[in-house]
Amino acid sequence: MLVPVVLGGCQIPSFGAYRGSTTQGQTAFKLWQGFFIAGLVIGGIVGLLILWAVLRYRKKSDTIPPQTQYHRVIEIAYTVIPILIVAVLFAFTFVAENKVTAISEGEQVTVNVTAFQWGWEFQYPQYSGVKVIGIETQAPQMVVPAGETIRIFLRSNDVIHGFYVPQFNYSEYAQPGRTNQFDLNIVHTGVYRGQCTQFCGLYHSLMLFSVRAVTPSQFQSWTQQQSASNSASISALKKQAAKGDS
Amino acid sequence: MKIEGIFLIGVGIFFGLVGTAYWFLSYEQGGTMMLVGTCLLGLLPGSYYFYWYRRMQGSKFFYWGTLENKRGIRHEDRPDATIAEGAGTINSFPGSSIWPFVMGMGAFLLLLGLVFGVWIAIPGVSLMLTALIGVTAESRRGGHI
Amino acid sequence: MTDVIDPPIIGGGAGTLVHDDHAADAHAEHGPSGVLKWLTSTDHKVIGMSYMITSLVMFYLAGIMALIMRVQLWDPHGAIVSPQQFNELFTMHGSLMLYLFAGPFAFGGLANYIVPLQIGAPDMAFPRLNALSYWLYLTGSITMLLGFFVAGGAAAFGWVAYAPLSAAVNSPGAGPDVWLMALALTGFSAIFTGVNLCGTIFYLRAPGMTMFRMPIFTWNMLVTGILILIAFPVLTSAVIMLFCDRHFGTHIYDVIGCHTLIHPNVPAPQACGSPVLWQNLFWFFGHPEVYILALPYFGIVTEIFPVFSGKPVFGYKGMVFATMAIAALSTGVWAHHMFTTGTVLLPFFSLLSLAIAVPTGIKFFNWIGTMWRGQLRFTTPMVFSIGFLFAFLMGGVTGVMLAAPPIDFFVHDTYFVVAHFHQVLFGTAVFAGFAGLYYWYPKMFGRMLNEKLGHLHFWFTFVGFWLTFMPQYGVGLKGMPRRVAYYPSGLGWQIYNQLSTIGAFLIAFGFLLLLINLVRSWRNPVLAGDNPWDAQTLEWFTSSPPPHHNYTHLPPIRSERPTWDYNHPDALALRHGKVPVPAGSRSTNGSGPHNNGDGGAKEKVPV
Numbered sequence: 001m002l003v004p005v006v007l008g009g010c011q012i013p014s015f016g017a018y019r020g021s022t023t024q025g026q027t028a029f030k031l032w033q034g035f036f037i038a039g040l041v042i043g044g045i046v047g048l049l050i051l052w053a054v055l056r057y058r059k060k061s062d063t064i065p066p067q068t069q070y071h072r073v074i075e076i077a078y079t080v081i082p083i084l085i086v087a088v089l090f091a092f093t094f095v096a097e098n099k100v101t102a103i104s105e106g107e108q109v110t111v112n113v114t115a116f117q118w119g120w121e122f123q124y125p126q127y128s129g130v131k132v133i134g135i136e137t138q139a140p141q142m143v144v145p146a147g148e149t150i151r152i153f154l155r156s157n158d159v160i161h162g163f164y165v166p167q168f169n170y171s172e173y174a175q176p177g178r179t180n181q182f183d184l185n186i187v188h189t190g191v192y193r194g195q196c197t198q199f200c201g202l203y204h205s206l207m208l209f210s211v212r213a214v215t216p217s218q219f220q221s222w223t224q225q226q227s228a229s230n231s232a233s234i235s236a237l238k239k240q241a242a243k244g245d246s
Numbered sequence: 247m248k249i250e251g252i253f254l255i256g257v258g259i260f261f262g263l264v265g266t267a268y269w270f271l272s273y274e275q276g277g278t279m280m281l282v283g284t285c286l287l288g289l290l291p292g293s294y295y296f297y298w299y300r301r302m303q304g305s306k307f308f309y310w311g312t313l314e315n316k317r318g319i320r321h322e323d324r325p326d327a328t329i330a331e332g333a334g335t336i337n338s339f340p341g342s343s344i345w346p347f348v349m350g351m352g353a354f355l356l357l358l359g360l361v362f363g364v365w366i367a368i369p370g371v372s373l374m375l376t377a378l379i380g381v382t383a384e385s386r387r388g389g390h391i
Numbered sequence: 392m393t394d395v396i397d398p399p400i401i402g403g404g405a406g407t408l409v410h411d412d413h414a415a416d417a418h419a420e421h422g423p424s425g426v427l428k429w430l431t432s433t434d435h436k437v438i439g440m441s442y443m444i445t446s447l448v449m450f451y452l453a454g455i456m457a458l459i460m461r462v463q464l465w466d467p468h469g470a471i472v473s474p475q476q477f478n479e480l481f482t483m484h485g486s487l488m489l490y491l492f493a494g495p496f497a498f499g500g501l502a503n504y505i506v507p508l509q510i511g512a513p514d515m516a517f518p519r520l521n522a523l524s525y526w527l528y529l530t531g532s533i534t535m536l537l538g539f540f541v542a543g544g545a546a547a548f549g550w551v552a553y554a555p556l557s558a559a560v561n562s563p564g565a566g567p568d569v570w571l572m573a574l575a576l577t578g579f580s581a582i583f584t585g586v587n588l589c590g591t592i593f594y595l596r597a598p599g600m601t602m603f604r605m606p607i608f609t610w611n612m613l614v615t616g617i618l619i620l621i622a623f624p625v626l627t628s629a630v631i632m633l634f635c636d637r638h639f640g641t642h643i644y645d646v647i648g649c650h651t652l653i654h655p656n657v658p659a660p661q662a663c664g665s666p667v668l669w670q671n672l673f674w675f676f677g678h679p680e681v682y683i684l685a686l687p688y689f690g691i692v693t694e695i696f697p698v699f700s701g702k703p704v705f706g707y708k709g710m711v712f713a714t715m716a717i718a719a720l721s722t723g724v725w726a727h728h729m730f731t732t733g734t735v736l737l738p739f740f741s742l743l744s745l746a747i748a749v750p751t752g753i754k755f756f757n758w759i760g761t762m763w764r765g766q767l768r769f770t771t772p773m774v775f776s777i778g779f780l781f782a783f784l785m786g787g788v789t790g791v792m793l794a795a796p797p798i799d800f801f802v803h804d805t806y807f808v809v810a811h812f813h814q815v816l817f818g819t820a821v822f823a824g825f826a827g828l829y830y831w832y833p834k835m836f837g838r839m840l841n842e843k844l845g846h847l848h849f850w851f852t853f854v855g856f857w858l859t860f861m862p863q864y865g866v867g868l869k870g871m872p873r874r875v876a877y878y879p880s881g882l883g884w885q886i887y888n889q890l891s892t893i894g895a896f897l898i899a900f901g902f903l904l905l906l907i908n909l910v911r912s913w914r915n916p917v918l919a920g921d922n923p924w925d926a927q928t929l930e931w932f933t934s935s936p937p938p939h940h941n942y943t944h945l946p947p948i949r950s951e952r953p954t955w956d957y958n959h960p961d962a963l964a965l966r967h968g969k970v971p972v973p974a975g976s977r978s979t980n981g982s983g984p985h986n987n988g989d990g991g992a993k994e995k996v997p998v
Contacts, residue, residue: 016864016865016868016869017801017868018801018868018870025801027797028797028798028800028801031795031797031798032792032797032798035791035792035795035798036792039788039789039791039792042788043784043785043788046752046755046756046759046784047781047784049759050759050762050777050780050781050784053759053762053763053767054762054767054777057700057762057763057764057765057766057767058767058769059701059766059767059768060766061766062766063766064701064766064959064961064962065700065701065702065764065765065766066702066764067702067703067962068702068703068705068760068763068764069703069704069705069706069707070705070706070707070708070709071705071706071760074756074760075706075709075753075756078752078753078756079709079749079753082748082749082752082753083749086745086746086748086749089745089791089795090738090741090742090745093741093745093794093795093796093797094738094741096795096797097737097738097741097795097796097797100796100797100800101737101796117561158555158561159553159555159556159561160553160555160556160666162731162803162804162872164801164804164805164870164872166801166869166870167870168801169797169800169801170800170801171731171800171801171803171804172731172733172800173731173732173733175666175667175732176555176645176646176666177646177663177664177665177666178667178733178734180732180733182733193870193879195870195872196872197803197804197805197872197873198553198731198804199478199548199549199553199556199804199873199874200556201478201548201556201561202474202475202478203474204478204874204875205474205872205874205875205876205877205878206877208879
């Protein structure tokens with residue numbers, strides 16, 4: 001009776017990271033858990049060895065202790081075992097990084113993200129005229145459908161910025177002269193905050209944005225609505241920016 | 247000189263291998279060039295030390311004159327060397343010298359001049375030239391201990 | 392005209408002073424005095440001391456900058472400094488700590504002072520070049536600090552100066568330019584020191600001091616010297632190219648004139664510069680640089696653990712090869728700082744980065760093995776070294792996590808990375824560095840530092856260290872980016888920042904205690920003697936402080952611990968692989984003060 005309760009309620013802790021709101025983010029999260037546990041075990045063993053030595057071998061008398069200088073077997077052991085551990089960690093890493101960076105072949109919703117000092121522009125090339133732009137704490141919101149593949153094309157107009165959504169467990173640089181692309185498959189609807197991570201100058205700390213994942217039908221109606229009122233909202237934002245910019 | 251030579255040639259070989267692997271895996275030019283440069287950085291002095299090591303052993307391959315250069319192993323490389331063997335002059339250790347200070351100030355002014363204006367760089371260059379001449383003359387005449 | 396000093400009877404076969412070629416009387420005090428004496432000195436001890444004092448001033452200045460930043464981050468929208476000032480502060484804090492304190496203290500200060508002593512040399516191989524290195528470093532430090540006094544303020548693009556943020560259009564003014572000049576000056580200073588270190592270690596060892604009898608600190612400085620020669624020229628070149636971009640109209644790092652593209656498959660027209668090139672060049676320097684900053688400090692604790700355990704270094708050869716492996720691998724991992732650029736061969740760099748954990752682990756086990764079954768004395772240097780072990784252990788584990796690109800993707804440029812590198816750098820440059828300061832202070836000044844104050848300094852620093860950086864891991868995982876003057880309120884990040892700030896002030900108080908300790912040691916000196924710690928390596932054989940040209944006589948050098956062998960000839964009988972010899976069971980052919988230099992040499996002496 002205890003077993004299903006334990007198994008059902010027992011989940012490996014997140015160790016501080018987000019569990020991932022995209023499939024890619026969930027892969028990254030599982031790798032994080034594995035590395036954290038490995039780190040805890042290895043760090044714990046070594047830490048305990050240090051603590052033991054410090055507590056147990058405090059100077060007790062003036063006799064000179066045995067002048068041990070080497071121990072071939074132990075030395076070989078603590079060379080070979082870490083190599084094996086590293087090989088295993090690398091194998092898991094390799095699999096995970098291929099999954100996270102994979103670009104799918106199928107249908108996707110494309111968003112062109114342009115970063116600039118100090119704001120974001122989201123343009124939807126498949127829905128002509130749909131554009132969202134915002135400066136600093138206006139935090140422009142990228143609306144996308146959940147459950148579908150979203151293809152982001154990321155670039156910058158000036159310096160290097162970082163496109164980071166913590167809950168997606170993902171970030172990538174927006175660079176001038178180079179366009180990066182990556183896929184997001186958002187699992188749940190919701191609003192996810194984002195921020196620029198790569199230091200980009202004076203108002204780097206205010207370069208916020210968010211991603212709102214909605215159902216596909218809600219997304220369709222949103223794009224139609226945006227096409228219609230697009231020009232009006234852009235000029236309103238620009239007026240607001242001009243007033244609020246100190 | 248053997249260990250030094252092997253150490254540096256080892257550096258060269260390691261980066262030669264890594265650089266080659268990196269090129270064929272990534273075709274990325276910048277990193278490959280830097281790794282090749284590092285390989286050469288190891289091979290150049292390493293081969294020099296190894297050459298001297300073999301020459302001091304009397305190897306005919308590296309020296310085809312008479313064997314008066316066969317000095318064997320240096321006393322700092324022999325585990326059973328005594329301190330008395332190292333008696334005598336080791337090297338020239340110039341004592342007090344104003345020229346490093348002058349050269350340093352010259353470099354300082356020169357680089358500040360690149361930022362703020364050539365008028366600061368000119369005294370900087372003249373200080374550096376003075377120091378160059380001064381340190382050479384000092385080395386010739388022996389200088390202070 | 393060489394002076395020969397009669398060898399003393401005790402320890403027979405011990406040495407003769409070897410003089411330079413202009414040996415009038417080395418002890419006659421003719422020559423400059425006062426300030427001129429300091430300006431013209433080429434003595435490695437004076438130069439090393441100058442480096443250490445200058446770098447400690449930089450450390451305290453950079454520490455004050457850190458405190459100002461932590462006060463600003465107490466509130467989500469702090470009003471202590473403006474965003475521009477904050478950006479200058481973190482740029483200069485990082486630059487001072489990395490370029491002007493951690494490196495120069497180790498290779499310019501301690502190595503300059505200690506390496507010739509440890510190998511039995513009278514000075515460094517190129518004394519005037521050594522002096523030049525110091526003057527370039529001093530002027531470079533002044534140049535970097537000049538940034539605060541120019542119109543437009545100091546450089547504000549982070550210690551890494553990524554292009555195109557560091558271009559003239561995005562970072563105008565003289566502040567960034569003096570920053571670049573400071574890097575050029577200190578870069579050449581470091582390169583000359585690297586040459587000097589390698590030359591000294593290769594050519595000026597005393598008789599019998601073979602390569603595999605050198606202390607591990609000296610080995611680490613040799614490897615550091617090679618790394619300096621690998622890394623710093625790349626930085627200097629990159630900096631010169633950036634200066635050309637800023638002032639001479641080149642387009643090496645920027646993409647002005649290129650068309651930025653929506654679709655990556657369409658090739659770029661014309662000649663574009665590349666911002667990623669800056670990153671490649673910088674990190675090819677930057678990663679070996681952090682190992683240039685770490686290896687000397689590993690060497691320091693490898694000196695301290697044997698002394699205060701009463702045992703030799705465990706696994707000496709393993710240590711040497713592990714150091715070489717760390718240095719070699721560190722040159723091949725630079726792009727792990729660039730995982731999120733999308734331009735990097737991920738498996739190559741993640742594998743090599745993970746692999747660095749292996750030789751580092753070997754070192755850890757050797758340090759533990761040195762302490763194992765020893766007689767541990769918890770002096771100030773020893774507690775600082777043990778503190779280093781804990782700090783670097785966790786810092787190293789988080790480094791392994793960062794080596795995995797999927798993890799790096801979500802912690803890159805967050806406070807997680809800030810906490811990681813502070814743990815490793817603080818562990819090395821601060822804990823191990825100040826362990827070295829406390830350890831060698833008696834040798835350099837002939838007087839002891841107060842143990843009680845030293846222990847208090849340690850505990851405030853240790854507790855403050857964990858309190859400062861553990862919350863930063865947490866808030867970084869929650870998504871707080873680095874290099875931010877403000878952060879959003881209502882996300883629960885403030886408490887982490889506040890804990891971190893409190894920890895920072897604890898650390899600051901510990902360093903105040905160090906200053907008090909230093910002042911007290913001058914006011915009320917407690918004389919140290921030649922070897923107050925019963926230490927093992929050659930520098931503890933000479934007087935404190937050492938005389939001009941370091942040694943009046945040298946003991947026989949038959950192992951990596953000549954001073955220990957000289958002082959404890961009976962301990963030679965205990966030197967074995969793993970089995971201790973029961974007392975009295977072997978002939979004491981190596982005992983007594985009249986032991987000659989070859990006493991006990993019939994058993995295996997490690998080469």
